[in-house]
Amino acid sequence: MKTLYKTAVTASGARAGHIKSDDNKIDMNLSVPKSMGGDGGDGTNPEQLFGGAYSACFGSALLAVAKDHKVTLGNFTVTANISLTKSDEGDLNLKAVLDCYLPGHDIETGEKLVNAAHEICPFSRATRDNIDVTLNLLLDE
Numbered sequence: 001m002k003t004l005y006k007t008a009v010t011a012s013g014a015r016a017g018h019i020k021s022d023d024n025k026i027d028m029n030l031s032v033p034k035s036m037g038g039d040g041g042d043g044t045n046p047e048q049l050f051g052g053a054y055s056a057c058f059g060s061a062l063l064a065v066a067k068d069h070k071v072t073l074g075n076f077t078v079t080a081n082i083s084l085t086k087s088d089e090g091d092l093n094l095k096a097v098l099d100c101y102l103p104g105h106d107i108e109t110g111e112k113l114v115n116a117a118h119e120i121c122p123f124s125r126a127t128r129d130n131i132d133v134t135l136n137l138l139l140d141e
Contacts, residue, residue: 005085015045036084050094051080054123058098061121065113079102094131101138110137 008022013030016038020027030045032038055078066073081097100117102110114135118124127133 016043019049031095046127047082047084047094051082051096054082054096054127055080055098055121058100058117058121061117062100062102062113063119064120065116069113069116071109071113073102074104076103094127095133096127096131097134097136098136099136103140105139107137107139110139
């Protein structure tokens, strides 16, 4: 397997700590949301970081499949709604809902692109059968 990119990000202090990447492009504080018993400070949290990473990666997958299908996406967006849930047994789990806004496309084309992107996106592949992922197609009326 050929490595296309490699990075390292170090966390200290867990959810109320700090993260820093090896190239210093990420250098930020983390805060625990109030809903989780934290102070809700100015820092981000792992779920927000995961959501940003997943939505950006899924967007790239959409671009790739659109190119393969000779479709121009235009001004599209992907919003990742990430939830941290707790099962009745006390297990913590992630849930993702990806809202894919593809203006100017019909339902058939949009569904084909979103489903194909879900097959090739590295984040979708990594989470497949591990977390609940829902794909939503949003179109212009």
